[in-house]
Amino acid sequence: MELQVSDLTVTRGGIAVLEGINLAVSAGEALVLRGPNGIGKTTLLRTIAGLQLAHAGTVSLDREQMAYSGHADGIKAPLTVAENLTFWASVFGTGSIDAALATFQLGPLAARPAGGLSAGQKRRLGLARMVVTGRPVWVMDEPTVSLDTDAVAMFAEAVRAHLAGGGLALLATHIDLGLSEARVMDVGPFKAKPPKIDDFDGAFL
Ligand SMILES: Nc1ncnc2c1ncn2[C@@H]1O[C@H](COP(=O)(O)OP(=O)(O)OP(=O)(O)O)[C@@H](O)[C@H]1O
Numbered sequence: 001m002e003l004q005v006s007d008l009t010v011t012r013g014g015i016a017v018l019e020g021i022n023l024a025v026s027a028g029e030a031l032v033l034r035g036p037n038g039i040g041k042t043t044l045l046r047t048i049a050g051l052q053l054a055h056a057g058t059v060s061l062d063r064e065q066m067a068y069s070g071h072a073d074g075i076k077a078p079l080t081v082a083e084n085l086t087f088w089a090s091v092f093g094t095g096s097i098d099a100a101l102a103t104f105q106l107g108p109l110a111a112r113p114a115g116g117l118s119a120g121q122k123r124r125l126g127l128a129r130m131v132v133t134g135r136p137v138w139v140m141d142e143p144t145v146s147l148d149t150d151a152v153a154m155f156a157e158a159v160r161a162h163l164a165g166g167g168l169a170l171l172a173t174h175i176d177l178g179l180s181e182a183r184v185m186d187v188g189p190f191k192a193k194p195p196k197i198d199d200f201d202g203a204f205l
Pocket residue numbers: 012013017035036037038039040041042043044
């Protein structure tokens with residue numbers, strides 16, 4: 001399995017932000033996207049995951065093979081930690097939540113309503129959802145926000161286990177994940193050029 005992105009141009013608010021993106025990630029590999037705030041990493045990840053349409057270019061894999069985690073944790077506050085994971089397991093048609101609980105050390109919190117968790121605990125629950133999906137392609141936007149050092153290491157181990165199981169991961173992050181084996185791609189050089197204005201009056205619209 002390989003994720004191939006070819007000549008992708010992605011837009012935000014109808015304006016191209018990144019263009020000519022080519023990348024490939026094979027099973028067992030992680031690719032970390034870097035670039036300054038606002039360059040378009042979120043937009044790129046959302047487009048690859050099929051949450052918005054590409055302006056141009058192609059993504060090789062079926063989106064049903066992908067699991068996406070964004071800036072929001074996507075958890076249901078009144079449900080307990082275990083109930084949240086069980087809900088996702090039923091959505092994705094997978095079985096046990098035990099591996100997800102263990103990976104992110106959520107066992108002691110399993111019976112707690114998710115709304116009462118700390119920010120870092122909520123983030124761990126949000127990340128545990130990725131394990132529950134059973135999907136091979138993880139597309140993750142700033143996954144370690146709110147995590148302490150131990151939890152970042154926990155996350156790195158989760159990614160390693162995912163890769164060892166034949167999965168692949170595409171991540172955007174500003175921090176060092178401790179995943180020295182991951183390749184890094186700077187998306188800065190792919191910043192889209194402003195559209196040519198060939199109409200003097202139109203330039204004021
Ligand atoms: N709803 C919107 N409408 C128009 N433009 C937007 C919208 N949301 C974001 N943008 C712009 O699109 C560009 C790309 O944003 P994006 O969130 O993809 O960047 P990013 O690289 O992920 O940034 P960060 O590192 O801060 O998370 C930014 O310049 C941003 O201001």
